[in-house]
Amino acid sequence: MGRDGTKNSKHTGYNSAVSISVANINSVWGSLLVEELIRSGADYFCISPGSRSAPLAMAIANNARANTFVHFDERGAAYRALGYARATGKSAVLICTSGTAAANYLPAVVEASSDMLPLILLTADRPPELLETGANQTTRQACLFGEFVRWSFNLPCPDRAIPPEMPLTTIDYAVQQATRVPAGPVHLNCMFREPLAPVETGEDFRSYLSSITGWLDSSEPYTKYEQAERVVDTPALDRISKILDRAKAGIVILGHLPRASDRNAALALAERMQWPVFADITSGARLGAARTEVIPFFNLALTSDHVKQTLRPDTILHVGGRVVSKRLMQWIEESSLKSYIHVVDHPTRIDPIHCVTHRVETDIESFCRTLSGRIGETARSDYMSLWLRTSGVIDHVLQQFLAETGELVEAGVARLLSTEISPDTALFLASSMPIRDMDIFAATGGAAVPVAANRGVSGIDGTVASAAGYAVGIGQPVTLLIGDLALLHDLNSLAMLHNSETRVIVVVINNNGGGIFDHLPISEFGESYEKFFVNPHGFRFEFVAKQFGLDYTHAQTIAELRSQYRQAIIQERSAVIEVAVDRAENMRFHKRLIHEIGSALKL
Numbered sequence: 001m002g003r004d005g006t007k008n009s010k011h012t013g014y015n016s017a018v019s020i021s022v023a024n025i026n027s028v029w030g031s032l033l034v035e036e037l038i039r040s041g042a043d044y045f046c047i048s049p050g051s052r053s054a055p056l057a058m059a060i061a062n063n064a065r066a067n068t069f070v071h072f073d074e075r076g077a078a079y080r081a082l083g084y085a086r087a088t089g090k091s092a093v094l095i096c097t098s099g100t101a102a103a104n105y106l107p108a109v110v111e112a113s114s115d116m117l118p119l120i121l122l123t124a125d126r127p128p129e130l131l132e133t134g135a136n137q138t139t140r141q142a143c144l145f146g147e148f149v150r151w152s153f154n155l156p157c158p159d160r161a162i163p164p165e166m167p168l169t170t171i172d173y174a175v176q177q178a179t180r181v182p183a184g185p186v187h188l189n190c191m192f193r194e195p196l197a198p199v200e201t202g203e204d205f206r207s208y209l210s211s212i213t214g215w216l217d218s219s220e221p222y223t224k225y226e227q228a229e230r231v232v233d234t235p236a237l238d239r240i241s242k243i244l245d246r247a248k249a250g251i252v253i254l255g256h257l258p259r260a261s262d263r264n265a266a267l268a269l270a271e272r273m274q275w276p277v278f279a280d281i282t283s284g285a286r287l288g289a290a291r292t293e294v295i296p297f298f299n300l301a302l303t304s305d306h307v308k309q310t311l312r313p314d315t316i317l318h319v320g321g322r323v324v325s326k327r328l329m330q331w332i333e334e335s336s337l338k339s340y341i342h343v344v345d346h347p348t349r350i351d352p353i354h355c356v357t358h359r360v361e362t363d364i365e366s367f368c369r370t371l372s373g374r375i376g377e378t379a380r381s382d383y384m385s386l387w388l389r390t391s392g393v394i395d396h397v398l399q400q401f402l403a404e405t406g407e408l409v410e411a412g413v414a415r416l417l418s419t420e421i422s423p424d425t426a427l428f429l430a431s432s433m434p435i436r437d438m439d440i441f442a443a444t445g446g447a448a449v450p451v452a453a454n455r456g457v458s459g460i461d462g463t464v465a466s467a468a469g470y471a472v473g474i475g476q477p478v479t480l481l482i483g484d485l486a487l488l489h490d491l492n493s494l495a496m497l498h499n500s501e502t503r504v505i506v507v508v509i510n511n512n513g514g515g516i517f518d519h520l521p522i523s524e525f526g527e528s529y530e531k532f533f534v535n536p537h538g539f540r541f542e543f544v545a546k547q548f549g550l551d552y553t554h555a556q557t558i559a560e561l562r563s564q565y566r567q568a569i570i571q572e573r574s575a576v577i578e579v580a581v582d583r584a585e586n587m588r589f590h591k592r593l594i595h596e597i598g599s600a601l602k603l
């Protein structure tokens with residue numbers, strides 16, 4: 001027997017293929033919980049150290065199939081788990097001790113709940129006799145995450161009076177609740193009495209474990225949740241086909257669509273119908289778009305009143321999650337549509353402008369393929385041709401403008417990354433202007449890489465950690481485009497990046513505060529505006545990058561940015577590339593560009 005009391009089939013009497021620590025009842029339960037999580041596909045554990053969670057941490061340490069990451073900051077650990085879940089669709093597991101440690105999970109839990117990502121939170125707690133007594137490091141943890149979790153449960157202290165099937169089926173149910181539609185976070189508050197370390201108590205657990213010998217000898221979860229297929233309903237198909245058939249000016253909007261098969265089926269349907277496609281940056285269909293139906297510059301087109309008046313749609317087919325562009329939503333709201341059909345794979349309403357007339361909750365790929373099969377070959381319409389022409393004109397103006405400007409502007413950075421992005425990487429976009437600039441200015445001529453962002457609640461927090469988790473989950477380096485305030489918000493998480501499995505190239509646009517507010521009416525309000533909204537700080541990131549062992553460069557021109565980015569891509573390390581941008585110049589560029597586009601589109 002090892003020092004931790006681990007026994008397996010090699011030890012007589014404990015007839016199991018699984019490593020179960022039998023040092024004491026806490027370690028037995030810890031082993032069962034961790035093994036069952038792994039069997040259920042939740043094998044990525046983000047652990048933040050603490051004493052009360054020792055039975056869980058030691059069980060993870062003793063399970064060879066557990067993939068682990070240890071981080072001191074629970075908030076960052078939770079965001080990392082979120083990024084991992086975003087990349088893989090699998091539940092990531094969080095382990096922490098009691099008290100404020102658990103409370104630090106809240107921001108990521110809110111994002112996971114809103115963006116429907118599976119997380120399993122195992123927060124350690126003191127036993128019931130110590131709660132509400134003033135015992136150290138205790139608080140009301142049982143329902144800490146309120147309505148933001150799909151399920152929460154106060155797991156009783158490990159006890160021989162409770163059969164070992166109970167922790168197993170509880171984990172199975174927890175994973176099911178986290179991953180079934182709509183996916184989301186699940187909280188198990190795990191109470192433990194002393195001893196917390198795997199110290200030998202001399203107990204014999206053979207009779208206790210005898211009822212689960214079948215499970216011990218297998219490699220499957222105790223309760224297997226069978227998946228039922230979601231079929232496409234024929235009357236609904238008839239109704240939707242009829243609406244699409246009758247449309248004279250239809251647009252396909254692609255929202256957040258993480259699965260390539262869904263994306264491709266939606267694009268094939270658009271091609272069949274010959275409808276223009278407005279592909280949101282998080283759809284995955286924008287960067288490297290090979291299809292002619294994709295209208296990359298729809299957002300800039302909608303800065304023109306002429307376009308807004310003459311190209312109004314009568315029908316929208318929106319496939320996938322929410323979209324970044326507020327301008328698009330405002331235009332649709334003003335457009336007195338006949339129909340707005342929203343096709344999604346979850347039950348949660350996404351309709352901030354209250355325009356959806358038909359909502360189809362289904363398997364996106366099969367629904368789009370079935371619809372495609374019902375639609376005859378269509379010739380290119382005038383409506384489609386006008387959109388293609390409009391987007392082409394904007395592309396031309398934008399290229400010319402960027403070539404002429406001597407300054408480093410945010411549009412230029414977004415455009416450069418969209419064409420320079422390496423095909424072997426993924427792109428993670430921070431909230432605020434990075435995601436908007438990419439949505440507005442990205443070209444389609446670069447590589448088609450996965451694009452991700454925390455758009456559930458659009459926080460500027462936890463972005464570095466989310467990108468790091470995404471890199472681990474997707475198994476590729478990630479390029480992160482982030483603002484200075486968002487980076488300041490998550491400096492701690494730079495500590496995650498020196499590890500080679502988490503390669504993130506951080507491109508930080510330092511415009512000395514929240515540049516986004518310059519685009520809002522509040523920017524007219526002088527000194528109070530600067531202080532209370534922009535929050536200028538004057539910080540640079542060179543020494544922070546060095547502190548965390550990361551390569552650092554500072555790009556002062558677009559050519560420098562290009563060469564520094566290319567260099568960072570070929571290095572086998574994470575890096576920070578700082579791009580200092582002047583906010584006032586950036587706004588001047590923006591206004592001139594929009595004026596120029598307006599004039600070009602009137603011709």
Ligand SMILES: Cc1ncc(C[n+]2csc(CCOP(=O)(O)OP(=O)(O)O)c2C)c(N)n1
Binds near residue numbers: 511513
């Ligand atoms: C956690 C959180 N706090 C505050 C906000 C409000 N907010 C939105 S954008 C923004 C400014 C972000 O600045 P920066 O990251 O530098 O990006 P920039 O606006 O300059 O592009 C703030 C404070 C938020 N979205 N999330």
Ligand SMILES: [Mg+2]
Binds near residue numbers: 483509510511512
């Ligand atoms: Mg900024």
